[in-house]
Amino acid sequence: MGVTHTPLTSQSSEPHRWVIARGLGRSYGDAAQCSGGVVVDTSAYSSIGLIDPVTGLVEVGGGTSLAAIMRVSLASGWFIPVSPGTRHVTVGGAIAADVHGKNHHRDGSFCSFVASLTLVTPAGIFTISPDEDAELFWATAGGMGLTGVVVKATLRLIRVETSWMETDTERCDDLDAVMSAMEEADHNYRYSVAWVDCSSRGKHLGRSVLTRGDHAPIGALGLANATSFIDIPAESRVRVPFTLPLSAVGPHTVQAFNALWFRKSPKRKCGAIVPLTSFFYPLDGINEWNLLYGRRGFVQYQFVVGPQHADVVRAAVGMMGPAGIPSSLAVLKRFGPGDPGPLSFPIEGWTLALDFPAGLPGLPPLLDRLDELVVGVGGRIYLAKDARLRPELLRAMYPRIGELEAVRDRVDPDHVLQSDLSRRLGIGQKVPS
Ligand SMILES: Cc1cc2nc3c(=O)[nH]c(=O)nc-3n(C[C@H](O)[C@H](O)[C@H](O)COP(=O)(O)OP(=O)(O)OC[C@H]3O[C@@H](n4cnc5c(N)ncnc54)[C@H](O)[C@@H]3O)c2cc1C
Structure with missing residues (x-):
């Protein structure tokens, strides 16, 4: 679809040195905002590949909305495995928030159905999965965009007989x-x-x-x-x-x-x-x-x-x-x-x-x-x-946040990836004790 991927770069002399991805802006707070920095519009990464008729695997762009996927997938009897309360969210946003639906007690959250994804980071471009660089994969699952920009993902859809x-x-x-x-x-x-x-x-x-x-x-x-x-x-x-x-x-x-x-x-x-x-x-x-x-x-x-x-x-x-x-x-x-x-x-x-x-x-x-x-x-x-x-209160609520910060230091040593949320809550920064 003609979109080239280049690593996100950091030069401290540039005025707009911070970067965060934005999907359809359906998060309610400041997660997809970046005052003084650059907000990446991911709508160019919108694509839907062919659905494997046996496994339900499909490759989609990170900026594709769940609404667009279901319009295509329902026609051949496949559906989104985890649906939040609106279908107007992107695949990248669903991965970054590891969104849940009404079926979490049975099926878990969105990233349990992500077979692999391609992530653009300041350190390079990575294709990762639960088996390949699992640390980076799981830090990205729910990582609120702080490990990079998801440009592509392979999802496992579920079979349905009707809509x-x-x-x-x-x-x-x-x-x-x-x-x-x-x-x-x-x-x-x-x-x-x-x-x-x-x-x-x-x-x-x-x-x-x-x-x-x-x-x-x-x-x-x-x-x-x-x-x-x-x-x-x-x-x-x-x-x-x-x-x-x-x-x-x-x-x-x-x-x-x-x-x-x-x-x-x-x-x-x-x-x-x-x-x-x-x-x-x-x-x-x-x-x-x-x-x-x-x-x-x-x-x-x-x-x-x-x-x-x-x-x-x-x-x-x-x-x-x-x-x-x-x-x-x-x-x-x-x-x-x-x-x-x-x-x-x-x-x-x-x-x-x-x-x-x-x-x-x-x-x-x-x-x-x-x-x-x-x-x-x-x-x-x-x-x-x-x-x-x-x-x-953040670190008491998320006691494993240090794991995300360590992975981020690996793929984003200059801390280019920041949002208003990450700065407000001190994610990636030492909080004075
Ligand atoms: C009516 C309504 C009902 C909802 N119900 C639920 C629900 O039931 N369950 C639930 O879990 N959530 C729910 N949500 C919240 C919503 O699903 C999440 O906030 C989701 O992340 C929004 O996706 P988005 O594409 O709009 O992302 P944005 O709001 O644009 O961004 C959200 C986060 O994702 C990051 N991000 C976006 N795109 C990418 C990308 N390509 N690569 C890397 N990071 C990226 C952003 O940096 C940001 O941190 C609901 C929201 C609304 C408005």
């Missing part, structure tokens, strides 16, 4: 009920996710809607769908037309919306057939949905704690109501064991993702308290969604 999902949905009256349901039966489903109402209180604290499912086999589709086993998803035309001056999402609207959503959901419904896009990517249904939060925007916060620390999830959900800061969207999932990446976010346990309208008084101290709770039990927050963590 539909067969789902079971149930309402759970409180947080304990949903957590028990997930512990008892998540292993029966490939995908599982719970929407949690963080504005409910008392005995309904954390009431939830739990949705689980798998790819629908052809036999599960009724006659009505028999002619469209594979329906290639079209992009949504619905969009928020402009930035609202004030957020449409405040404590009262959140409470009203949550109550409505909970009641509207079926008490229990098994075997519903739904399109794959509404199951995996509900937010992609409204373009620029973020504008609903007004000029101040919103804050995302996601943490994970071990399976024995469900109490931290309970405390987190319990803190928000009394503080008058209910999360506008709260999603609970269970992770299986993490992969070997030293900066990869998932570890086995509970993960809770929370959205808050920015600028609410009391939000910064609430999130600081949450950080303390999480780090106190050996948990961590997700850097792809962070813009505010205190740097002194």
Whole structure:
């Protein structure tokens, strides 16, 4: 496709000596920004090779979006192995954040399905895999772009018979009920996710809607769908037309919306057939949905704690109501064991993702308290969604970060690869003790 790869070079006399890659900018914080430096637009590295009809292996460019891959792959019965909540992310961004989906408890994260990748670094160009320079491969998996620019990767896709999902949905009256349901039966489903109402209180604290499912086999589709086993998803035309001056999402609207959503959901419904896009990517249904939060925007916060620390999830959900800061969207999932990446976010346990309208008084101290709770039990927050963590907590959350820094010193001795996130958190720099 006519793109040449040259190693990233550093000359300290140049004004723009720092470099970081950017995909589709779907990380919520400053991971793909580089004040005073160069942000590499990876859209030129967009390509999709032929899918091996037996193994599902396909070579794709680092700047290719998951949306583009699935448009091609679904036609021949292959699908993305790990889908985050939006399909508008690039392969490079998915590798750099080692993204997880609703199937982590079964399948692990994105990089478990990366057979090999080509990385452009200041020290040269490397083709690496879990067997070839495994250290550099796993440092890149979740390494937030700090080991180089992924220009190419070979992914292992999964086989699907249809573009539909067969789902079971149930309402759970409180947080304990949903957590028990997930512990008892998540292993029966490939995908599982719970929407949690963080504005409910008392005995309904954390009431939830739990949705689980798998790819629908052809036999599960009724006659009505028999002619469209594979329906290639079209992009949504619905969009928020402009930035609202004030957020449409405040404590009262959140409470009203949550109550409505909970009641509207079926008490229990098994075997519903739904399109794959509404199951995996509900937010992609409204373009620029973020504008609903007004000029101040919103804050995302996601943490994970071990399976024995469900109490931290309970405390987190319990803190928000009394503080008058209910999360506008709260999603609970269970992770299986993490992969070997030293900066990869998932570890086995509970993960809770929370959205808050920015600028609410009391939000910064609430999130600081949450950080303390999480780090106190050996948990961590997700850097792809962070813009505010205190740097002194990073090394406690990611105790193996030194491994990433050592690899980076090998491929980037002059520390050309930097982002606003890496500088804010002191990644690659000694933190004064
Ligand atoms: C609605 C929504 C839902 C989401 N749901 C989930 C979810 O369920 N699970 C989850 O894990 N994440 C989720 N995310 C976060 C998102 O998947 C990650 O932030 C992902 O990294 C974004 O990819 P991107 O291409 O937009 O990368 P960017 O946001 O542009 O960059 C993210 C990081 O990747 C690096 N990077 C980008 N391209 C390359 C490259 N070619 N080579 C090397 N490094 C590169 C950047 O330097 C940066 O550090 C969600 C985000 C949104 C907006």
